[in-house]
Amino acid sequence: MAIALVTGASRGIGKATALQLAGEGYTVAVNFHHNITAATEVINHIVEAGGKAFAVRADISDEAQVMAMFDSIDREGEPLTALVNNAGILFEQSTIESLSAERINRVLATNVTGYFLCCREAVKRMSHKHGGKGGAIVNVSSAASRLGAPGEYVDYAASKGAVDSLTTGLALEVAAQGIRVNCVRPGLIYTDIHASGGEPGRVDRVKAMLPMQRGGQPEEVAQAIAWLLSDKASYVTGSFLELAGGK
Ligand code: NAD
Numbered sequence: 126m127a128i129a130l131v132t133g134a135s136r137g138i139g140k141a142t143a144l145q146l147a148g149e150g151y152t153v154a155v156n157f158h159h160n161i162t163a164a165t166e167v168i169n170h171i172v173e174a175g176g177k178a179f180a181v182r183a184d185i186s187d188e189a190q191v192m193a194m195f196d197s198i199d200r201e202g203e204p205l206t207a208l209v210n211n212a213g214i215l216f217e218q219s220t221i222e223s224l225s226a227e228r229i230n231r232v233l234a235t236n237v238t239g240y241f242l243c244c245r246e247a248v249k250r251m252s253h254k255h256g257g258k259g260g261a262i263v264n265v266s267s268a269a270s271r272l273g274a275p276g277e278y279v280d281y282a283a284s285k286g287a288v289d290s291l292t293t294g295l296a297l298e299v300a301a302q303g304i305r306v307n308c309v310r311p312g313l314i315y316t317d318i319h320a321s322g323g324e325p326g327r328v329d330r331v332k333a334m335l336p337m338q339r340g341g342q343p344e345e346v347a348q349a350i351a352w353l354l355s356d357k358a359s360y361v362t363g364s365f366l367e368l369a370g371g372k
Contacts, residue, residue: 126177127258128198128205129354130154132185132243133212135163137316138265141343142209143167145351147176151207154198155180158212185212185239186231195246206260207354208247210240210288213265215318218277218327229280236284237291240264244295244306252302259303261354264292265346268312268369285310289365296363305362307353312369313340336371 129151133139143153144167153171155178157164164180171178179201183194198205214235216228244262251260269278270285289308296306313331332340346368352358353366 126150126152126203127207128152128154128201128203129207129209130156130181130194130198130205130243130247131209131211132156132239133158135160135167137318138311138314138343138346139209139211140167141347142211142350143178144170144174145344145347146207146209146354147171147178148174149351149355150176152177152179152201152203154178154194154201154205156185156194156212157182158184185243186234188242191239191242191246195250199250204258204260205247205250206258208243208260208262209265209350209354210243210262211265212239213284213318215278215281218324220276221279224280232280232284233287236281237287240288240291244291248295248299248302248304251304252299254302257303261305261358262295262307263350263353264288264306264308265350266292266308266310266365268310268367268372270310272372292365293363300362305353305358307358307361307363308365309346309349309353310365310367310369311341311346312367312372314343314346314368315340316343334372335369339370341368341370 134143134155135157183190251257266288267285269282274282292308
């Protein structure tokens with residue numbers, strides 16, 4: 126079959142996506158940064174269900190680590206045909222006056238540079254221009270790219286705006302090379318990303334403002350990502366799918 130790389134796949138949306146894609150027949154490259162125990166649990170889960178997966182450690186903001194990760198994927202002997210750029214970071218709520226340069230740079234390094242580096246290495250392997258079989262990329266952005274997240278995390282929202290723009294440009298650049306590039310924009314999804322910082326009750330407050338009156342589950346994002354990667358979406362590129370309960 127073929128390999129799908131999911132970044133940040135040891136928990137949350139990345140974990141749900143890894144499980145979904147394994148169920149659809151991909152061999153899943155489970156990227157993790159620190160937590161090898163959690164990554165191993167994801168792999169065990171996939172293998173017990175009859176699927177195939179392996180772990181690849183890399184900090185996606187580090188160019189050398191990203192290149193080494195893709196080299197290790199090459200050694201598996203199956204073509205890489207799917208990339209899910211999912212790993213991302215969000216810091217505690219803050220107004221602009223308190224945003225340090227260090228925080229801004231860390232957010233951009235992971236949420237933007239990391240996505241660029243993984244796209245670059247994936248395109249080198251998927252592109253018909255380089256003898257590849259083609260493939261599909263899904264970038265995980267956020268509803269925050271449209272809404273701005275004022276008073277909370279404009280740095281995060283801006284990083285996701287860059288992800289949107291990367292999607293548009295790269296989709297056009299590689300459309301004739303057999304690669305589709307699409308984007309999902311989740312709203313409130315119940316994962317651990319909301320555990321750090323945030324005022325007490327924030328999740329309930331946000332939920333109450335949503336037309337569907339509920340947050341989403343990681344599996345609901347995973348299913349949309351899997352569809353965008355699949356041949357069912359063979360004429361879809363440069364598109365944005367809102368997964369935000371109507372907001
Ligand atoms: P999460 O915190 O549960 O998972 C993020 C994963 O990314 C973790 O496994 C973490 O270890 C990994 N990661 C972080 N920095 C990394 C790095 N430098 N290198 C490699 N891995 C790294 O969060 P989640 O909610 O599952 O978020 C996944 C994606 O969805 C993120 O891009 C996030 O911005 C986006 N998103 C989430 C929500 C939400 O409400 N949960 C909404 C919109 C968008």
